[in-house]
Amino acid sequence: xxxxxxxxxxxxxxxxxxxxxxxxxxxxxxxxxxxxxxxxxxxxxxxxxxxxxxxxxxxxxxxxxxxxxxxxxxxxxxxxxxxxxxxxxxxxxxxxxxxxxxxxxxxxxxxxxxxxxxxxxxxxxxxxxxxxxxxxxxxxxxxxxxxxxxxxxxxxxxxxxxxxxxxxxxxxxxxxxxxxxxxxxxxxxxxxxxxxxxxxxxxxxxxxxxxxxxxxxxxxxxxxxxxxxxxxxxxxxxxxxxxxxxxxxxxxxxxxxxxxxxxxxxxxxxxxxxxxxxxxxxxxxxxxxxxxxxxxxxxxxxxxxxxxxxxxxxxxxxxxxxxxxxxxxxxxxxxxxxxxxxxxxxxxxxxxxxxxxxxxxxxxxxxxxxxxxxxxxxxxxxxxxxxxxxxxxxxxxxxxxxxxxxxxxxxxxxxxxxxxxxxxxxxxxxxxxxxxxxxxxxxxxxxxxxxxxxxxxxxxxxxxxxxxxxxx
Amino acid sequence: xxxxxxxxxxxxxxxxxxxxxxxxxxxxxxxxxxxxxxxxxxxxxxxxxxxxxxxxxxxxxxxxxxxxxxxxxxxxxxxxxxxxxxxxxxxxxxxxxxxxxxxxxxxxxxxxxxxxxxxxxxxxxxxxxxxxxxxxxxxxxxxxxxxxxxxxxxxxxxxxxxxxxxxxxxxxxxxxxxxxxxxxxxxxxxxxxxxxxxxxxxxxxxxxxxxxxxxxxxxxx
Amino acid sequence: xxxxxxxxxxxxxxxxxxxxxxxxxxxxxxxxxxxxxxxxxxxxxxxxxxxxxxxxxxxxxxxxxxxxxxxxxxxxxxxxxxxxxxxxxxxxxxxxxxxxxxxxxxxxxxxxxxxxxxxxxxxxxxxxxxxxxxxxxxxxxxxxxxxxxxxxxxxxxxxxxxxxxxxxxxxxxxxxxxxxxxxxxxxxxxxxxxxxxxxxxxxxxxxxxxxxxxxxxxxxxxxxxxxxxxxxxxxxxxxxxxxxxxxxxxxxxxxxxxxxxxx
Ligand code: SF4
Numbered sequence: 001x002x003x004x005x006x007x008x009x010x011x012x013x014x015x016x017x018x019x020x021x022x023x024x025x026x027x028x029x030x031x032x033x034x035x036x037x038x039x040x041x042x043x044x045x046x047x048x049x050x051x052x053x054x055x056x057x058x059x060x061x062x063x064x065x066x067x068x069x070x071x072x073x074x075x076x077x078x079x080x081x082x083x084x085x086x087x088x089x090x091x092x093x094x095x096x097x098x099x100x101x102x103x104x105x106x107x108x109x110x111x112x113x114x115x116x117x118x119x120x121x122x123x124x125x126x127x128x129x130x131x132x133x134x135x136x137x138x139x140x141x142x143x144x145x146x147x148x149x150x151x152x153x154x155x156x157x158x159x160x161x162x163x164x165x166x167x168x169x170x171x172x173x174x175x176x177x178x179x180x181x182x183x184x185x186x187x188x189x190x191x192x193x194x195x196x197x198x199x200x201x202x203x204x205x206x207x208x209x210x211x212x213x214x215x216x217x218x219x220x221x222x223x224x225x226x227x228x229x230x231x232x233x234x235x236x237x238x239x240x241x242x243x244x245x246x247x248x249x250x251x252x253x254x255x256x257x258x259x260x261x262x263x264x265x266x267x268x269x270x271x272x273x274x275x276x277x278x279x280x281x282x283x284x285x286x287x288x289x290x291x292x293x294x295x296x297x298x299x300x301x302x303x304x305x306x307x308x309x310x311x312x313x314x315x316x317x318x319x320x321x322x323x324x325x326x327x328x329x330x331x332x333x334x335x336x337x338x339x340x341x342x343x344x345x346x347x348x349x350x351x352x353x354x355x356x357x358x359x360x361x362x363x364x365x366x367x368x369x370x371x372x373x374x375x376x377x378x379x380x381x382x383x384x385x386x387x388x389x390x391x392x393x394x395x396x397x398x399x400x401x402x403x404x405x406x407x408x409x410x411x412x413x414x415x416x417x418x419x420x421x422x423x424x425x426x427x428x429x430x431x432x433x434x435x436x437x438x439x440x441x442x443x444x445x446x447x448x449x450x451x452x453x454x455x456x457x458x459x460x461x462x463x464x465x466x467x468x469x470x471x472x
Numbered sequence: 473x474x475x476x477x478x479x480x481x482x483x484x485x486x487x488x489x490x491x492x493x494x495x496x497x498x499x500x501x502x503x504x505x506x507x508x509x510x511x512x513x514x515x516x517x518x519x520x521x522x523x524x525x526x527x528x529x530x531x532x533x534x535x536x537x538x539x540x541x542x543x544x545x546x547x548x549x550x551x552x553x554x555x556x557x558x559x560x561x562x563x564x565x566x567x568x569x570x571x572x573x574x575x576x577x578x579x580x581x582x583x584x585x586x587x588x589x590x591x592x593x594x595x596x597x598x599x600x601x602x603x604x605x606x607x608x609x610x611x612x613x614x615x616x617x618x619x620x621x622x623x624x625x626x627x628x629x630x631x632x633x634x635x636x637x638x639x640x641x642x643x644x645x646x647x648x649x650x651x652x653x654x655x656x657x658x659x660x661x662x663x664x665x666x667x668x669x670x671x672x673x674x675x676x677x678x679x680x681x682x683x684x685x686x687x688x689x690x691x692x693x
Numbered sequence: 694x695x696x697x698x699x700x701x702x703x704x705x706x707x708x709x710x711x712x713x714x715x716x717x718x719x720x721x722x723x724x725x726x727x728x729x730x731x732x733x734x735x736x737x738x739x740x741x742x743x744x745x746x747x748x749x750x751x752x753x754x755x756x757x758x759x760x761x762x763x764x765x766x767x768x769x770x771x772x773x774x775x776x777x778x779x780x781x782x783x784x785x786x787x788x789x790x791x792x793x794x795x796x797x798x799x800x801x802x803x804x805x806x807x808x809x810x811x812x813x814x815x816x817x818x819x820x821x822x823x824x825x826x827x828x829x830x831x832x833x834x835x836x837x838x839x840x841x842x843x844x845x846x847x848x849x850x851x852x853x854x855x856x857x858x859x860x861x862x863x864x865x866x867x868x869x870x871x872x873x874x875x876x877x878x879x880x881x882x883x884x885x886x887x888x889x890x891x892x893x894x895x896x897x898x899x900x901x902x903x904x905x906x907x908x909x910x911x912x913x914x915x916x917x918x919x920x921x922x923x924x925x926x927x928x929x930x931x932x933x934x935x936x937x938x939x940x941x942x943x944x945x946x947x948x949x950x951x952x953x954x955x956x
Contacts, residue, residue: 024674027674029830030675052509056509062486064486067499068482070503086478135672136673140672140673149821153671163673170552172655179676183673190682194682195591212656213661220681221684221685222682224620227622228660246642247509247643250642251509267533268668268683269609271662272660274659280614280619281588281619282621284621293477297485298481299485300485302485320797321889322882322889323868359878361838361874364839367842383751397881401755404746408755409755410758410764411739411741422714422715431948433948434946434948443879446887447887448887448921448922449919453714453715454715454948455717457713457714458714459713459738
C-alpha cells in the first residue's frame with residue numbers, strides 16, 4: 001500500500017466533502033459506540049478487567065523474550081514451524097517461500113491487518129500466487145482494488161451501492177440492493193475458493209505461550225474455513241500478541257468483542273495448535289507461524305512501549321471524532337485512527353507521518369474507551385516531541401511558538417502584549433462583539449466568527465481596582 | 473538472522489541481556505500455575521442457574537435451543553428440526569455416542585452420512601465438549617470422530633450438549649480440556665457463539681456469512 | 694468549610710490567558726464565587742499562560758520554563774484555582790516534564806495537588822453550594838474534554854447550576870463529544886475542526902436550549918464563533934457567569950453595546 005500520510009490534510013478535506021463517505025461513516029457512528037456502551041453496562045467488572053488487562057500486558061512486555069521462546073517451543077512440539085521476520089520484506093519472502101514449497105497457486109486469506117502492513121497480497125500476485133480474501137469486507141475491497149479503512153470493519157467506507165456495483169461487475173449477476181442477497185452471493189463464490197486453495201493464511205488475535213496455540217476471533221467463519229480446508233495453514237502475526245496462558249487469553253477475550261463490536265463474544269474463537277493429528281480426518285498437514293516484528297521490538301523500553309498493549313479492538317477509532325469526520329483512508333497508511341497515529345510513525349517514520357499525531361484535539365475519548373488503557377493522547381504527544389526535536393515541525397509553528405514563549409516567560413512583557421492584542425481586536429471588532437475576518441487567523445475566521453475581547457484585560461482591570469482600593 | 477536480532481532488540485529495550493533466573497521463574501510459574509484473572513460474577517452460580525443462563529445467552533446469540541428429555545429422543549428431534557428447514561440430509565460425526573442412536577427409525581426423513589463435511593452439505597450433527605454459560609458459547613474440538621469441517625461447512629449445524637457439560641466461565645473449560653487432551657491441545661478448538669454473521673455491508677447485521685446459517689443446540693439431561 | 698467565620702482559605706487565582714484577554718468577566722465571576730465560598734483571593738502577577746501550546750506542540754523546553762515560572766508564582770497559596778479544566782489540567786501535567794531526580798518534580802507535584810478547576814473546587818473541595826444567582830432560560834451544558842477526562846468534571850457544574858434559580862438544564866446529545874477546538878488544532882486542521890464544531894452547534898440547537906454553557910473559554914469561543922457565523926440564536930456563556938449571577942454583560946461574541954470602557 002502506497003504511503004499517503006504526508007497528504008493527510010488534502011485527503012481529509014476531500015473526505016469531508018465526499019457525501020457517500022460521510023453517509024458510510026454515519027453507519028459507524030450510529031453503530032459501534034452505542035453497542036459498546038450497552039455491552040459494557042452489562043459487565044459490572046469491565047473496568048476492573050481493563051486494569052487487569054493493562055497490568056498483565058505490562059507483565060508480558062517485561063518478559064516478552066521469555067514468553068515468545070515458550071510459545072515457539074510449544075509450536076514446534078505441536079508439529080508446527082515458527083519463522084521470525086524482522087522486516088516486512090523478510091515476512092513476504094518467508095510466506096512466498098512456504099507457498100512455493102507447496103506449489104501453491106491460490107491462497108485463501110482470513111482477515112489480517114499484519115498482512116496489509118507487510119503488503120502481502122501485491123507481493124504474492126507479483127510472484128504468481130493468487131491471494132483470495134475471504135472476509136466479506138476484505139473480499140469486497142479486493143474486487144474493487146481497494147484497501148481497508150478500518151481495522152475490524154474494513155469496508156466501512158463503502159455503501160450498499162458500491163458493493164452491489166462491484167459484485168455485479170465481477171460475478172456477472174443481476175444487481176441487487178439487498179445485503180442478504182449480496183452476502184449469499186459472496187458465500188457461494190467463496191465456497192469454491194475455500195475448497196480449491198492450496199494454502200490458507202490467517203492472522204492471529206493471540207498467541208498462547210502455554211499451549212503453542214494461535215487464536216483467531218471472527219464472526220463470519222471464513223477464518224476457520226481458510227485454515228481447515230487447505231493443506232497448509234500459515235498464521236501471520238506480530239510478536240506482541242503473545243499471552244501466557246488460556247486463562248490470560250480469556251481475560252482479553254472478555255474485553256475484545258465488547259470493545260470492538262459490542263458483542264458479548266465473537267461468534268467463532270478458534271485455537272489452532274500445530275498440524276492435524278495422526279487420526280484426524282481433516283485439518284492442515286502443515287502449520288507455520290510467521291512472526292513479524294517490523295519495528296515493534298524497537299518500541300520496547302521506549303516511551304512508546306505502552307502501544308504494544310494494543311489488542312486491535314478498534315474502539316479508539318470508533319469513538320474518535322477525527323476518524324469519524326475523515327474516515328480511515330485519510331490517514332494514508334494501514335492503521336487509521338488514534339492507534340494508527342501512534343503506530344504509523346513508528347513503522348513508516350515520523351518524517352512521513354508527522355501530520356497524524358498532530359491530527360488530534362487530545363480530547364481523550366480514545367484513552368477513555370481503550371480496553372488496555374493505552375494513553376493514546378500522551379503517546380501522540382511524544383511523537384510531537386520527536387517531531388519538534390528533529391526540527392520537523394513547520395517553520396511557522398516553530399517561530400510562532402518561539403515568539404509566544406518569549407512573552408510567556410516574561411510576565412511584564414506578556415501583560416503589555418496581551419493588553420495590546422486585546423485592544424487591537426476590540427478595534428477590529430468595533431461594536432459587534434465579533435470579527436468576521438482576522439489577519440493570520442484564517443483557519444479560524446474561514447469557518448467561524450472571532451468573538452472580540454469585552455474590555456481591557458483582566459490583569460489591567462484587576463490592577464486598576466487594587467489601586468482604587470488602596471486609594472480609598 | 474531475524475530471530476537473534478529480534479530477541480537482542482527486545483532485551484536491549486528491557487535493559488538486560490539474558491533474563492535473570494528470577495524472571496525465568498516468574499514466567500515458569502505463570503505458565504504452570506495458570507492463575508485465573510477476574511471471573512465475572514455473572515458466571516458464578518449454581519449449576520441450574522448456569523444452565524438457564526446458557527440457554528438465555530445462546531438464544532440471544534441467535535442459536536436455537538431445543539431441550540430434550542433424553543438422548544434417545546435425538547434422532548426424532550433432529551428429523552423434526554430439519555424438516556422445518558426443508559433439509560433431509562445429515563452428516564454425522566462418527567462419535568459412537570451419536571452413531572449408535574436409533575437413526576434407522578427416521579431414515580425415511582433423514583439421510584445420514586458419516587464423513588467430513590463437503591461444500592454443499594445441508595446439515596451436520598456434532599457433540600459439544602462443553603457449554604459456557606457466561607456467553608452461551610459451545611466448545612468443540614477436533615478429533616478423529618469429530619472433524620472440524622462439520623462445524624463450519626454445512627448450512628445448518630446441529631450440536632448436542634449435555635447439561636452436565638455446562639460450566640460458568642471459560643476458565644472452567646480450560647481445566648477440563650487439559651484433562652481431556654493431556655500433553656497438548658487438540659489441533660483445533662472451537663468456541664462457537666451463535667450462527668455465522670457479518671455486518672460488513674453498511675454495518676447492517678446479516679446472518680449466515682461463511683459458516684452455518686443456523687446453529688441448533690439440543691440440550692440433553 | 695464555607696463558613697466565612699473560620700480563617701479564610703488563601704487562593705491564588707489562575708486567570709488563564711483566554712479569560713484575561715477575551716473575557717475578564719469570567720475571572721471576576723470566579724473571584725466572586727471564591728469569595729462567596731469564604732476564600733481570600735489573590736492574583737499572582739508573575740503568572741502568564743499554563744504552557745499548553747508549547748506542551749502540545751512537543752516543545753518541552755519552553756513547557757518546562759513556563760511550568761517553573763507558574764510553580765514559583767503560586768508558591769505559598771493553599772490552593773490554585775482557575776476557570777478552565779484545560780489549563781488546570783495542564784498544571785496537572787507539570788510533573789511529567791521533570792525527571793525523578795529533578796527537585797522541580799516535587800514542586801510540580803505539590804502544585805498539582807493544590808490546583809483545581811473552579812466548579813470542582815467548590816463542590817469537591819469545599820462542599821460549597823450556596824449559589825445566589827438567578828437566570829431565566831433553558832441551558833445546555835458542553836463537557837469540555839480536559840475537564841471531563843483529565844479532572845473528572847461532570848456532575849460538579851450541573852450540581853451548582855441546579856442551584857441557580859430559573860435555569861432549566863436540557864442535556865444535548867453528545868454533550869461529551871469534543872467541539873473541535875483543541876488549541877492550535879482548530880487552525881492547523883481547520884476543515885476537520887469545522888466539521889466537529891458544526892456537529893456540536895447542531896446538537897446544541899437540537900436541545901432547544903437558548904444558552905450553551907461550558908467551563909472552558911477555548912471551547913466556548915469556538916462554539917460561539919460558529920453559532921454566530923451560522924446565525925443561530927443561541928447565547929454562549931461560561932458556567933461561572935451563571936453561578937456568580939453575572940449575566941448582565943452580553944454573551945460571548947455578542948457585544949452590540951457600548952464598549953463601556955475607553956480603549
Ligand atoms: S489502542 Fe486500545 S482502543 Fe485502540 S485498537 Fe488498540 S486496544 Fe483497541
